Amino acid sequence: MFGLFKKFQAGFAKTVSALAGKTAALFGHKAVDAAALAEIEEALYSADFGVETTGEILAEIKTAVRKDPGLQGRQAAELGAAVLARVLAGSEGRIEGGARPPAALAAENTTGCLVPPATPTVIALIGVNGSGKTTTAAKLGWRLKQEGHTVMLAACDTFRAAAVEQLKAWAGRLDLEIVASRTGADSAAVAFDAMQAARVRGRDFLLVDTAGRLHTKVNLMEELAKIRRVLQKHDPAAPHHAWLVVDGSLGGNSVEQARVFHKSFGLTGLVVTKLDGTSRGGALAAIWRELRLPIYFIGLGEQPEDLQPFKVGSYARAVFGLEDKQD
Numbered sequence: 277m278f279g280l281f282k283k284f285q286a287g288f289a290k291t292v293s294a295l296a297g298k299t300a301a302l303f304g305h306k307a308v309d310a311a312a313l314a315e316i317e318e319a320l321y322s323a324d325f326g327v328e329t330t331g332e333i334l335a336e337i338k339t340a341v342r343k344d345p346g347l348q349g350r351q352a353a354e355l356g357a358a359v360l361a362r363v364l365a366g367s368e369g370r371i372e373g374g375a376r377p378p379a380a381l382a383a384e385n386t387t388g389c390l391v392p393p394a395t396p397t398v399i400a401l402i403g404v405n406g407s408g409k410t411t412t413a414a415k416l417g418w419r420l421k422q423e424g425h426t427v428m429l430a431a432c433d434t435f436r437a438a439a440v441e442q443l444k445a446w447a448g449r450l451d452l453e454i455v456a457s458r459t460g461a462d463s464a465a466v467a468f469d470a471m472q473a474a475r476v477r478g479r480d481f482l483l484v485d486t487a488g489r490l491h492t493k494v495n496l497m498e499e500l501a502k503i504r505r506v507l508q509k510h511d512p513a514a515p516h517h518a519w520l521v522v523d524g525s526l527g528g529n530s531v532e533q534a535r536v537f538h539k540s541f542g543l544t545g546l547v548v549t550k551l552d553g554t555s556r557g558g559a560l561a562a563i564w565r566e567l568r569l570p571i572y573f574i575g576l577g578e579q580p581e582d583l584q585p586f587k588v589g590s591y592a593r594a595v596f597g598l599e600d601k602q603d
């Protein structure tokens with residue numbers, strides 16, 4: 277757990293330094309005065325926490341300062357983290373499934389009939405080009421495998437040149453099973469084949485990487501709808517998860533992107549990437565406030581272990597530069 281929190285701290289270092297850099301009082305042992313309050317407010321805005329969350333954090337700190345004019349920066353940070361955790365309550369996405377029914381493990385039952393193959397939990401990763409879908413598919417596959425699940429990848433971005441090769445390279449590096457065709461192939465056919473293979477081989481998870489042309493393009497939405505339809509030929513409940521992979525460094529713009537995809541495709545959750553390279557780590561709160569879509573994972577770097585399950589408490593404390601709570 278300690279190591280995990282360190283990853284959060286390191287990942288959000290830029291957001292923290294943006295907060296701390298502007299407001300020494302927030303992280304020092306100096307009393308919080310009017311000037312410090314103004315700095316805290318500005319820092320929260322520039323980290324893209326959004327108007328409401330910034331307002332709530334400020335209100336709470338101001339109330340505390342009124343009660344205790346000697347309130348110190350560190351205490352203000354504790355208050356801020358608590359308000360943020362409250363704002364994000366319920367936003368942690370957790371994957372259900374992955375466990376195969378025991379019957380599926382046996383090739384034959386006592387009557388000699390073939391046991392129908394188990395259906396994998398299907399996770400479709402969607403989003404615009406460059407948001408991190410392909411790397412997320414690979415990192416997530418690696419994580420699930422570490423946890424003892426069997427995983428298959430489906431290379432359904434057949435649009436962008438080299439996209440298939442990119443996922444294949446990851447699969448090779450991380451020793452993950454993959455179903456892929458070539459650039460220009462029908463992405464829905466790849467999805468169908470991958471689902472078939474995952475079922476026959478009894479895999480726990482199928483992770484579907486998709487193409488990401490601009491979300492305003494009708495074609496992309498049609499292609500995604502087609503992928504969904506062919507998956508549903510195998511399992512009417514598939515995909516069990518449709519996650520938007522969104523670049524967290526876009527800050528407030530990521531909210532707009534999520535809104536558009538949610539409206540056209542019906543999302544079940546989010547993966548927010550590239551939070552390590554940005555000082556705008558507060559956008560998570562703004563996205564949650566607006567869309568109420570659970571955040572399953574966050575990307576804090578380019579290595580497989582840098583994809584981390586989203587943990588409200590750790591996030592809230594990390595962005596305020598506080599150590600994790602030992603409870």
Ligand SMILES: Nc1nc2c(ncn2[C@@H]2O[C@H](COP(=O)(O)OP(=O)(O)O)[C@@H](O)[C@H]2O)c(=O)[nH]1
Pocket residue numbers: 403404405406407408409410411412488521549550551552553574575576577578582
């Ligand atoms: N620093 C950092 N880079 C990331 C993260 N996630 C993805 N990337 C990088 O973003 C770029 C685009 O990722 P890719 O998976 O190809 O995006 P796609 O077009 O949505 O499939 C690649 O260079 C990734 O290594 C992250 O969490 N942190």
Ligand SMILES: [Mg+2]
Pocket residue numbers: 409410411433439485486
């Ligand atoms: Mg890709």
